[in-house]
Amino acid sequence: GRYARLMLRSLILAASRSSQVERLVATAPYTRDVVRRFVAGAATDDALRATRGLVDDGLAVTLDHLGEDTVTPEQAIATRDEYLKLLKLLAAAGLTPAAEVSVKLSALGQMFDEQLAYDNARAICAAADAAGTTVTLDMEDHTTTDSTLEVLSRLRKDFPSTGAVLQAYLRRTESDCRELSSAGSRVRLCKGAYKEPESVAYQSAREVDKSYVRCMNILMSGDGYPMLATHDPRMIAIGEDRARWFDRGPERFEFQMLYGIRPEEQARLAGEGYTVRTYVPYGDEWYGYLMRRLAERPANLVFFGRALISK
Numbered sequence: 001g002r003y004a005r006l007m008l009r010s011l012i013l014a015a016s017r018s019s020q021v022e023r024l025v026a027t028a029p030y031t032r033d034v035v036r037r038f039v040a041g042a043a044t045d046d047a048l049r050a051t052r053g054l055v056d057d058g059l060a061v062t063l064d065h066l067g068e069d070t071v072t073p074e075q076a077i078a079t080r081d082e083y084l085k086l087l088k089l090l091a092a093a094g095l096t097p098a099a100e101v102s103v104k105l106s107a108l109g110q111m112f113d114e115q116l117a118y119d120n121a122r123a124i125c126a127a128a129d130a131a132g133t134t135v136t137l138d139m140e141d142h143t144t145t146d147s148t149l150e151v152l153s154r155l156r157k158d159f160p161s162t163g164a165v166l167q168a169y170l171r172r173t174e175s176d177c178r179e180l181s182s183a184g185s186r187v188r189l190c191k192g193a194y195k196e197p198e199s200v201a202y203q204s205a206r207e208v209d210k211s212y213v214r215c216m217n218i219l220m221s222g223d224g225y226p227m228l229a230t231h232d233p234r235m236i237a238i239g240e241d242r243a244r245w246f247d248r249g250p251e252r253f254e255f256q257m258l259y260g261i262r263p264e265e266q267a268r269l270a271g272e273g274y275t276v277r278t279y280v281p282y283g284d285e286w287y288g289y290l291m292r293r294l295a296e297r298p299a300n301l302v303f304f305g306r307a308l309i310s311k
């Protein structure tokens with residue numbers, strides 16, 4: 001039961017850091033199909049095509065260019081330039097403001113030069129502003145939380161609509177929600193995807209869920225713009241309830257889900273009149289992203305296992 005699941009999760013997260021496993025997975029015959037389900041493709045054009053399809057279906061989109069192990073300034077600049085190009089193309093295709101972008105500061109140089117990451121993020125925010133849309137800063141593991149929130153507050157001085165992500169599994173998050181629930185503040189609330197120590201994060205699903213609801217209550221009763229990012233039917237139902245209670249229409253909060261996960265539920269919520277935004281990753285560095293998705297839902301391994309076994 002629970003322990004087997006926790007062990008499997010640790011194993012997958014360990015595999016996500018192994019370059020040997022990465023090679024094995026990348027060359028396995030069915031990998032392409034599995035990756036295709038969760039990732040729009042490698043090229044900017046693939047991202048645009050997926051966005052067009054989703055927008056035509058009545059969904060909003062946030063695009064994430066995959067790439068996490070940025071260790072040189074050149075890589076960080078290349079990531080920045082990819083976003084600048086993407087934003088121009090989105091605007092030219094008439095896909096803004098329906099589509100915005102999600103950015104990982106680590107991909108912009110945060111690990112070795114916070115100022116460089118800030119400068120790059122600022123350039124992306126300016127480009128998004130020119131394109132008539134917004135940027136959300138993804139949240140990564142807990143060692144980066146303070147730095148990311150600091151960069152966010154600097155960016156918001158010039159680009160107040162820059163969005164934050166808060167992770168319900170962190171013990172600090174309720175207090176961060178209070179800080180960020182004021183007018184004009186966009187906050188994506190998710191459970192959290194990294195393996196975190198007990199000192200900073202709740203470990204059991206039940207505790208994480210309870211924290212998610214407390215955080216949701218703070219954000220939905222506040223003055224900001226909550227973005228409820230979850231596939232969990234219980235959290236979604238509570239979100240719908242709070243939207244009614246606090247009288248929040250589709251302009252005043254949104255649901256968010258990942259590309260390829262519960263697409264029928266995304267369509268259902270959009271059909272009910274809610275704003276629903278799909279998070280669409282693209283790019284060739286899909287490995288870490290895919291492994292985090294598998295760790296969350298080992299059931300996907302059955303599907304994925306074929307790729308390894310038949311090698």
Ligand code: FAD
Nearest residue numbers: 138139165190191192193229230231232256257258261279
């Ligand atoms: P879980 O606890 O994983 O699942 C709960 C229930 O949801 C399951 O029991 C099942 O009923 C249903 N469910 C879940 N997955 C599936 C599926 N594949 N098929 C069918 N039913 C399913 N994490 C970060 O750390 N930083 C970020 O910046 C970040 N951004 C995100 C942006 C978006 C838009 C989303 C949706 C998630 C983001 N995450 C981020 C990931 C998030 O933290 C979780 O790891 C992830 O969403 C899984 O949690 P969950 O709330 O969906 O529920």
